[in-house]
Amino acid sequence: MLQIIDNYDLSGSNTFRMKASCRRFISYDIIQDLASIRPADLTGPVFHIGAGSNILLTGDYPGTVLFSRIKYYDILGDNGDEMLVEVGAGATFDEFCSWAASKHLWGAENLSGIPGQTGAAAVQNIGAYGAEVKDIVVRLQCFNLETRRLEAIPLEKCAYAYRDSAFKHEPFKGKMIITGVLFRLSRSKGPNLSYKGLARAFTQASPKSPMEVREAVLGIRGAKLPDPSVIGSAGSFFKNPVVSPEDFCRISGAEGEVPHFDLPDGSVKIPAAWLIDRCGLKGASVGGAQVWESQPLVIVNRSGSASSSDVLALESLIINTVNERFNIILHPEVEHLGPGAEVKP
Ligand SMILES: Cc1cc2nc3c(=O)[nH]c(=O)nc-3n(C[C@H](O)[C@H](O)[C@H](O)COP(=O)(O)OP(=O)(O)OC[C@H]3O[C@@H](n4cnc5c(N)ncnc54)[C@H](O)[C@@H]3O)c2cc1C
Known part of the structure; x- marks a missing residue:
């Protein structure tokens, strides 16, 4: 369902807990909702927010803030070793990491515990403990707000770099809405212990499952980083x-x-x-x-x-x-x- 709310309070929509509002807030559940947004609905500049865990609101936003609740996991390929799974952009990325680890699928475990949505993870090229999301991205499904068409953007066109992607710059920024991310996970790849701090957790025995790595990562993060639900x-x-x-x-x-x-x-x-x-x-x-x-x-x-x-x-x-x-x-x-x-x- 498409929901349009004017003068929306964003205080609960950013993990920094800054007090600010936006002129209009539009949330949607499915791609068809997104497609039904008329240009006249978008008042002022447009910003697509996720869980608001990488933004600092410096005051009231004079335009429209979009928010996705598109949540799905679609298995699009499985050859016994590799699995291709597409995840809705509004799904919580850490829930995907947990799901992958529980199915003994390697690739996402080092990125465990990073707050935010899956679409934003692909915008940010999130990274931690020797891994970046670009390592497992195959393709992004997007809705182009300007042409009002769906577009598939392959990895090569994402211009991934350190915490950067094509989605943070013209001509994609503000126009290309990510609706789903296709990931490649592996049953046989084994752990990535290239980050010394993580390798130290396994000096006695190498981890046998992605879940073991996930738990170690969550332990290290918990000791160093503030829990957004607390501070x-x-x-x-x-x-x-x-x-x-x-x-x-x-x-x-x-x-x-x-x-x-x-x-x-x-x-x-x-x-x-x-x-x-x-x-x-x-x-x-x-x-x-x-x-x-x-x-x-x-x-x-x-x-x-x-x-x-x-x-x-x-x-x-x-x-x-x-x-x-x-x-x-x-x-x-x-x-x-x-x-x-x-x-x-
Ligand atoms: C305690 C804590 C720890 C963190 N640790 C890490 C870490 O280890 N590594 C790391 O890389 N980051 C880390 N982050 C930063 C943050 O979690 C990531 O950048 C995350 O990907 C942001 O997701 P979000 O859903 O909150 O996006 P937001 O902050 O709401 O938005 C981020 C960007 O994505 C864009 N965007 C969001 N959704 C869409 C969409 N569907 N289509 C197009 N654009 C979209 C927004 O416009 C914005 O440009 C941490 C943050 C916190 C609070």
Whole structure:
């Protein structure tokens, strides 16, 4: 069913728990509902929200917010080893991870515990513990709001990169609504323990099932990250910066040992959490917003009533402090939506 609500309160629709509303909120259950939205129904700019776990609402949204409740699992192929399963964009991604692990299907287990919907997971190219969703995506089903037609977008056209995809940029952004994601899972692939922190959980014996890996991942996440049902946040606030080998030598020359990942093109990725920690910003706060003690990459709504101005001021403080010390500009991973959303160092 199509539901249209004007002046909708979005406070319960974002895990940061920012208070904001939108001019119009349209939710839908099936593709036909989506197709029945008339251009005149879309007042102002259009934003498609998922579970709101990667957004910072900086004020009331002057346009239309779309929300999907499309939930289905369709098995489209099974050759005994590989299974192709299409999942509705509105289904909770972690429920899919749990389902796959329970069926002894490898591929999604390292991504366990990441909040949000399946469509958004494919937009974000979510990643954790050495895996990214692009590793298991085959194709996306989309509804093009402009042409009003269904389109299948194969993996090659998704332009996947670190927390990035074609869906975050023109011409797809705001126009291509993901309705379903086709995943490829495997019965024989075995575990991906490329991430040291996860491998450490299996020093005694290698995991025999995706469920064992899922449980280890959930345990590690639980110890480090705030539970969105208890404390508001949008997960990692900043992307890990990628620097040139020269910049890396400059920083390690001044700082000593610097944790890093060498990338195939010669550039070097440095954990933003380390840079923030090194600046002494762990636990720093502005108003009700605070840098999370156990993982300084996360900004939390510590008081429960932090305003977006508190978060934006803390964001600027972090960007400026890291820039002054390391000459590196951190870029937010969290999407800012609303007035004053641009934060400049
Ligand atoms: C505690 C916590 C931990 C987290 N850990 C991780 C982590 O380990 N790794 C990681 O990568 N992320 C992590 N995140 C970030 C977040 O969970 C992911 O980015 C997630 O994919 C966002 O999903 P969502 O449904 O909340 O999307 P939203 O935040 O609502 O939207 C995200 C983007 O997707 C777009 N979108 C949503 N649905 C559709 C659709 N159907 N069609 C087209 N566009 C759409 C939106 O317009 C927006 O651009 C974490 C967040 C929290 C709060």
